[in-house]
Amino acid sequence: MALGKEWFTEVCEEHGSAFSLKVKQKLHEEQTEFQKIEVYDTTQFGKLMIIDGFTMVSTRDNFLYHEMMSHPVLYTHPAPNRVLIIGGGDCGTLKEVLKHPEVKLAQQVEIDERVTRLSEQYFPELCDSNNDPRAALHFVDGLKWVKDAEAGYYDVIIIDSTDPIGPAEGLFNEAFYRDCRKALGENGILVQQSESPLYHVKLIKAMRDAMGKAGFEQFRTLDFPQPLYPSGWWSATMASKQGVLDHFREEESQNKSFATLYYSSERHKVSMVEVPLLAAVLD
Amino acid sequence: MALGKEWFTEVCEEHGSAFSLKVKQKLHEEQTEFQKIEVYDTTQFGKLMIIDGFTMVSTRDNFLYHEMMSHPVLYTHPAPNRVLIIGGGDCGTLKEVLKHPEVKLAQQVEIDERVTRLSEQYFPELCDSNNDPRAALHFVDGLKWVKDAEAGYYDVIIIDSTDPIGPAEGLFNEAFYRDCRKALGENGILVQQSESPLYHVKLIKAMRDAMGKAGFEQFRTLDFPQPLYPSGWWSATMASKQGVLDHFREEESQNKSFATLYYSSERHKVSMVEVPLLAAVLD
Numbered sequence: 001m002a003l004g005k006e007w008f009t010e011v012c013e014e015h016g017s018a019f020s021l022k023v024k025q026k027l028h029e030e031q032t033e034f035q036k037i038e039v040y041d042t043t044q045f046g047k048l049m050i051i052d053g054f055t056m057v058s059t060r061d062n063f064l065y066h067e068m069m070s071h072p073v074l075y076t077h078p079a080p081n082r083v084l085i086i087g088g089g090d091c092g093t094l095k096e097v098l099k100h101p102e103v104k105l106a107q108q109v110e111i112d113e114r115v116t117r118l119s120e121q122y123f124p125e126l127c128d129s130n131n132d133p134r135a136a137l138h139f140v141d142g143l144k145w146v147k148d149a150e151a152g153y154y155d156v157i158i159i160d161s162t163d164p165i166g167p168a169e170g171l172f173n174e175a176f177y178r179d180c181r182k183a184l185g186e187n188g189i190l191v192q193q194s195e196s197p198l199y200h201v202k203l204i205k206a207m208r209d210a211m212g213k214a215g216f217e218q219f220r221t222l223d224f225p226q227p228l229y230p231s232g233w234w235s236a237t238m239a240s241k242q243g244v245l246d247h248f249r250e251e252e253s254q255n256k257s258f259a260t261l262y263y264s265s266e267r268h269k270v271s272m273v274e275v276p277l278l279a280a281v282l283d
Numbered sequence: 284m285a286l287g288k289e290w291f292t293e294v295c296e297e298h299g300s301a302f303s304l305k306v307k308q309k310l311h312e313e314q315t316e317f318q319k320i321e322v323y324d325t326t327q328f329g330k331l332m333i334i335d336g337f338t339m340v341s342t343r344d345n346f347l348y349h350e351m352m353s354h355p356v357l358y359t360h361p362a363p364n365r366v367l368i369i370g371g372g373d374c375g376t377l378k379e380v381l382k383h384p385e386v387k388l389a390q391q392v393e394i395d396e397r398v399t400r401l402s403e404q405y406f407p408e409l410c411d412s413n414n415d416p417r418a419a420l421h422f423v424d425g426l427k428w429v430k431d432a433e434a435g436y437y438d439v440i441i442i443d444s445t446d447p448i449g450p451a452e453g454l455f456n457e458a459f460y461r462d463c464r465k466a467l468g469e470n471g472i473l474v475q476q477s478e479s480p481l482y483h484v485k486l487i488k489a490m491r492d493a494m495g496k497a498g499f500e501q502f503r504t505l506d507f508p509q510p511l512y513p514s515g516w517w518s519a520t521m522a523s524k525q526g527v528l529d530h531f532r533e534e535e536s537q538n539k540s541f542a543t544l545y546y547s548s549e550r551h552k553v554s555m556v557e558v559p560l561l562a563a564v565l566d
Contacts, residue, residue, distance in 0.1 A: 018292075022299035061481065198344065224508075225515060227481060233508035233515060261558075261563075269553065275545055277544040
């Protein structure tokens, strides 16, 4: 059947699939200096933000992505005091990061301030930690920010970006990873959203190769469901300067003081071992 | 954007979402005694079988469902010699079940023989164990089969059915679960596909309540990605007559003689603990 005008559809031409959400109305549309942002009110997924035609975040299912971009890396680092988020303008990752008492500073460096302003308006629940004294929001180019960073300053860098086309393209290459590595302390870990384990195995492999060339030593690609994104199955790839990815602070994860809907210490543990489909290609 | 006629779309009206696959052509369409079956050739997902408008199985992503419907329950039972599959006419679950050397008999009881004949034609890779001497294919009503079964005969019953509407409706209620329980041996385990953890929490809870009323003692709902099904996130619920769900044959799972793309002993272990989203509702 053909879907009518009351649906927003994202087509993934390369893999011959599409995902659609039924919408009540378009709440906002603007062309910023960087990209086109739309916000819809959907019938069942709450609010929906679209950037350049691609689904970014919905009220209903964002917990999966935001929990998995933050808690595994933060419970893996032995003492995550200083965290840098590149992108992440909807502030959902920042909110999860700030739930960790070990975090003393969480900087969010988003190139497009409008993403954050629209998130404050339409996804206020993701932004309610923005005034935490440990949070610092900067609206500048993340590439330049990392290049200029003091060597060894950060414990964790989270790259919460759009797909590797358009403004985010430079966030998926060796030169950038080299700058990240320099900006990370001894036990430093980088984590980056790495697309679909079913659709983008080659991209994941290329990312890991580039991270390796940049000097990172260990890698793990975690996978998790994500209805909004192509194939409904998504991933994040961790890379560490030293061999710190074999363990995590399991007891602290088990006794965490905040509730989650997807992340748990058990899921963290299984993330330590890649899904066979990926392991076969990545090893 | 609106999708043209070259797409097959399944709409989930209740949750305001839809998933589409791009098709090259329709290969087959028939109205059987029980349901309407269509088969498409897609551009990127291989063959696609549709029953009464709902996606059933694709070449590309069926491994997720079939592995998770079979290996967790089979490695949880201490000695799965006799396995009954209700539904499962595409034979993909049967194929996975037969990979276990402990299995001496695997009966597949599918009400609609045409599902299997079409699978043999369009999904031959799922049917290549159908001539295994341990396999027995019966094309009769699964409800009646279970009611008439010898008490205590089966070790594992796998309910690999369509959604709880239409021909499969009777497979989701207390009376049927009671018959299953009677047909299972002392350490017997039932596993049933149980829809989306994001969309169908109430259904999962109702299933588990009905299983409990039928006398089952322990329950576990495993979740896994499944691009083809609504929300891209799916589940299977295990129920045991006795407390056998706290452990599994981990060493045998680790040393299994066959390859998998999703299942692993690590993923099995994490399946022992429900995703927090479900745990909060089910406990």
